[in-house]
Amino acid sequence: MFNGKNKAITFSFDDGTTQDIRLIEIFDKYGLKATFNINSGFFGQGGELCRNDRMVAHKKNAEKDIPLIYKNHEIAVHTLTHRNLTELCEADILYEVLEDYKNLSRIMGYDTVGMAYPCGGVNNDKRVADIIKNNTPIKYARTITSSYSFAPQTNLYQFNPTVYLLETDKMFELAHSFLSLNADSPQIFYIWGHSFEFDAYDLWDKFEEFCALVSRHDDIFYGTNSEILLG
Numbered sequence: 001m002f003n004g005k006n007k008a009i010t011f012s013f014d015d016g017t018t019q020d021i022r023l024i025e026i027f028d029k030y031g032l033k034a035t036f037n038i039n040s041g042f043f044g045q046g047g048e049l050c051r052n053d054r055m056v057a058h059k060k061n062a063e064k065d066i067p068l069i070y071k072n073h074e075i076a077v078h079t080l081t082h083r084n085l086t087e088l089c090e091a092d093i094l095y096e097v098l099e100d101y102k103n104l105s106r107i108m109g110y111d112t113v114g115m116a117y118p119c120g121g122v123n124n125d126k127r128v129a130d131i132i133k134n135n136t137p138i139k140y141a142r143t144i145t146s147s148y149s150f151a152p153q154t155n156l157y158q159f160n161p162t163v164y165l166l167e168t169d170k171m172f173e174l175a176h177s178f179l180s181l182n183a184d185s186p187q188i189f190y191i192w193g194h195s196f197e198f199d200a201y202d203l204w205d206k207f208e209e210f211c212a213l214v215s216r217h218d219d220i221f222y223g224t225n226s227e228i229l230l231g
């Protein structure tokens with residue numbers, strides 16, 4: 001149960017780009033809660049990237065702005081410099097995870113025990129998950145593999161999100177099923193993405209429509225990843 005409710009919705013956004021500020025305004029307007037996964041080795045770095053055949057801003061928020069921007073939400077580890085952990089030795093995996101954990105915990109003033117694996121494609125495996133589980137304070141780590149399911153998962157170190165926001169039609173379809181679900185056991189709707197994708201795919205309005213649709217339901221608990229996965 002989540003605060004006495006069987007249904008919970010949570011969001012997870014990666015990379016800590018400046019578009020998070022606009023996204024958080026939407027989340028706060030609708031009373032939604034999210035977890036933001038950040039690379040502390042890249043604070044303040046600027047740039048653009050090409051996505052969907054257009055150039056979009058890909059600038060990282062500055063360290064000094066982090067506590068204020070994310071004060072209503074959870075900050076979690078995304079490794080120090082966004083390397084693919086499956087290609088690293090144990091010492092390098094631990095350095096990437098623990099340095100980010102230490103930096104983010106110091107900046108936020110709480111234990112940042114959540115994590116999302118960096119890089120696309122195959123960005124996690126059992127070796128990496130076991131190293132993190134056995135040697136770090138991290139308590140859950142999210143993959144990018146859509147489960148299309150609301151069922152709670154036992155392996156929190158390779159936790160699969162329900163859906164990716166760029167699977168937009170599927171995301172709305174799942175929302176309608178979730179809203180009409182009469183749950184007699186815990187059910188989690190978990191959405192992930194990057195806020196710069198709203199620029200690249202003109203999805204700001206569509207995503208706000210999604211937030212309005214899923215918000216303010218009495219039978220749903222709205223929490224950060226930690227609040228929902230760790231209870």
Ligand SMILES: [Zn+2]
Pocket residue numbers: 014015078082117118119
């Ligand atoms: Zn990332």
